[in-house]
Amino acid sequence: MFKKLIISIALVSTPAWAAKPPFTGVDHSGRYQCTGMDSHIGAFEGVVDMKLNAEQSTGEHGAYGFTLTLLDNSRYDGFAAANSSSLAIYFAHTDPSLKDYGVGIANFASTPDGKTSFTKYYYGPEYEGGGHGFETCIKS
DSSP states (O other): OHHHHHHHHHHHTOOGGGSOOOBOSOOOOEEEEEEEEETTTEEEEEEEEEEEOGGGOBBTEEEEEEEEEETTOOEEEEEEEEETTEEEEEEEESOGGGOOEEEEEEEEEEOTTSOEEEEEEEEESSGGGOEEEEEEEEEO
8 A cells, every 4th residue: 555655656746847748840850962161171062861869859859860971981970959940960070080070050941942951060179170161951
């Protein structure tokens, strides 16, 4: 009897924040064709693949796996957190000896022909003494 009472109290007193609301935001998953300008390498092109992690997404907040592959097959893996039309990104080159990693901030918008796109500013604190860049990516 006492054990049932304790269990009942525990269930009734479970805080509301413990129940995760479902994801209601826009799912930005997909493949994006990107062009950019980096303070070290200059102009570049690549492909971003983003996939929603539904288990970690809640309300209008989305969690994503993130991979950027450049034309020379250099790859940067990372993750991103979205809130409405804003995206925060962490990325790192697959070769850790390069110390080529950083953070970025992006905003989603629509192109004139209705495609989803994002523009990103990023900062890498260690690669070749530090650097930054800009990137525009359009969902294919």
